[in-house]
Amino acid sequence: MSHVTILGTGNMGQAIANVVTKGGNSVELFNSSDVAKPITGDIVILAVLYPSIAKVLEERADQLAGKIVVDITNPLNFETFDSLTVPADGSAAAEIAAKLPQSRVLKAFNTNFAATLHNGTVGTEPTTVLIAGDDTDAKALLAGIVSAGGLKAIDAGSLKRARELEATAFLQVTLAAGEKVGWTGGFAVIA
Amino acid sequence: MSHVTILGTGNMGQAIANVVTKGGNSVELFNSSDVAKPITGDIVILAVLYPSIAKVLEERADQLAGKIVVDITNPLNFETFDSLTVPADGSAAAEIAAKLPQSRVLKAFNTNFAATLHNGTVGTEPTTVLIAGDDTDAKALLAGIVSAGGLKAIDAGSLKRARELEATAFLQVTLAAGEKVGWTGGFAVIA
Numbered sequence: 001m002s003h004v005t006i007l008g009t010g011n012m013g014q015a016i017a018n019v020v021t022k023g024g025n026s027v028e029l030f031n032s033s034d035v036a037k038p039i040t041g042d043i044v045i046l047a048v049l050y051p052s053i054a055k056v057l058e059e060r061a062d063q064l065a066g067k068i069v070v071d072i073t074n075p076l077n078f079e080t081f082d083s084l085t086v087p088a089d090g091s092a093a094a095e096i097a098a099k100l101p102q103s104r105v106l107k108a109f110n111t112n113f114a115a116t117l118h119n120g121t122v123g124t125e126p127t128t129v130l131i132a133g134d135d136t137d138a139k140a141l142l143a144g145i146v147s148a149g150g151l152k153a154i155d156a157g158s159l160k161r162a163r164e165l166e167a168t169a170f171l172q173v174t175l176a177a178g179e180k181v182g183w184t185g186g187f188a189v190i191a
Numbered sequence: 192m193s194h195v196t197i198l199g200t201g202n203m204g205q206a207i208a209n210v211v212t213k214g215g216n217s218v219e220l221f222n223s224s225d226v227a228k229p230i231t232g233d234i235v236i237l238a239v240l241y242p243s244i245a246k247v248l249e250e251r252a253d254q255l256a257g258k259i260v261v262d263i264t265n266p267l268n269f270e271t272f273d274s275l276t277v278p279a280d281g282s283a284a285a286e287i288a289a290k291l292p293q294s295r296v297l298k299a300f301n302t303n304f305a306a307t308l309h310n311g312t313v314g315t316e317p318t319t320v321l322i323a324g325d326d327t328d329a330k331a332l333l334a335g336i337v338s339a340g341g342l343k344a345i346d347a348g349s350l351k352r353a354r355e356l357e358a359t360a361f362l363q364v365t366l367a368a369g370e371k372v373g374w375t376g377g378f379a380v381i382a
Contacts, residue, residue: 089279123381167358185381190314
């Protein structure tokens with residue numbers, strides 16, 4: 001059994017907590033007022049909005065050493081809705097990995113709308129979690145938790161692919177915001 | 192009725208030609224030996240691989256003035272399979288638009304595997320063509336041709352979104368090349 005800490009109690013944090021517990025794994029779910037509580041999970045999911053990541057890392061960097069850290073953020077420019085806020089040749093995940101050299105950083109869940117994690121479906125297709133990272137064991141562990149929770153998981157390659165995962169999610173968000181797809185739909189991954 | 196010129200007789204050129212004629216629109220399909228034949232279509236689809244685009248534009252730029260030009264390329268680095276070959280803050284479509292100031296340039300079909308255009312499905316979901324561009328009328332005309340041909344079409348925003356369309360397609364290709372999805376599958380767009 002894995003023990004997972006989720007930092008952030010918003011839609012995504014709750015939806016991921018639900019997936020984890022559904023698979024028989026345990027969760028502690030912390031919000032911003034729980035900053036004094038120590039992290040006890042082996043896997044830590046940063047389920048906060050991108051602008052809050054810097055603060056979380058400042059508060060928790062020491063505790064994240066030795067852990068698997070999962071970045072789910074989409075660094076959108078919410079004012080213009082026309083670009084990402086990270087450098088074009090980088091990603092939020094790469095920035096986080098650079099700040100956490102003692103952690104194994106994964107990118108996952110960022111291409112999943114919260115409702116598709118709750119429902120287990122994108123429309124009528126099974127929800128697939130794309131996982132990128134440089135540590136194969138860490139990816140396999142997270143994939144196992146996702147699969148146990150009733151979703152599909154796919155290894156999407158090295159952490160460098162976070163750039164494309166963030167671009168894909170950005171595109172998907174613009175389609176949903178423009179009412180071209182619903183928040184229960186979007187991109188389904190078809191084997 | 193629209194008349195469409197397709198430059199390139201590979202899998203994608205043939206699949207798109209099939210969609211166009213299925214919808215009752217007409218096609219002329221040119222390969223590289225047809226360079227002397229004048230373009231007669233109002234819409235011109237550049238269905239060649241990205242490395243051949245520069246040559247096509249050199250040969251045809253004058254004839255493309257006043258036309259709707261559709262870029263379907265994915266500028267992958269086929270040696271490393273680990274990046275795109277266009278600048279991180281740009282896109283193949285942006286490069287083509289810069290070289291064709293007299294044309295209305297659209298990005299489309301680059302997120303569709305050829306088999307999904309032929310089959311009309313991604314797995315069992317209807318195939319959706321994502322279309323980006325700065326000219327609303329041009330996008331609507333292409334969307335009409337796609338819809339008449341039995342596929343779904345979605346306006347994916349301004350030509351700036353070509354960057355995300357190319358990143359999404361790159362991710363999809365890496366998943367297919369890694370046998371995580373099939374070439375008849377990939378990303379289905381679920382409303």
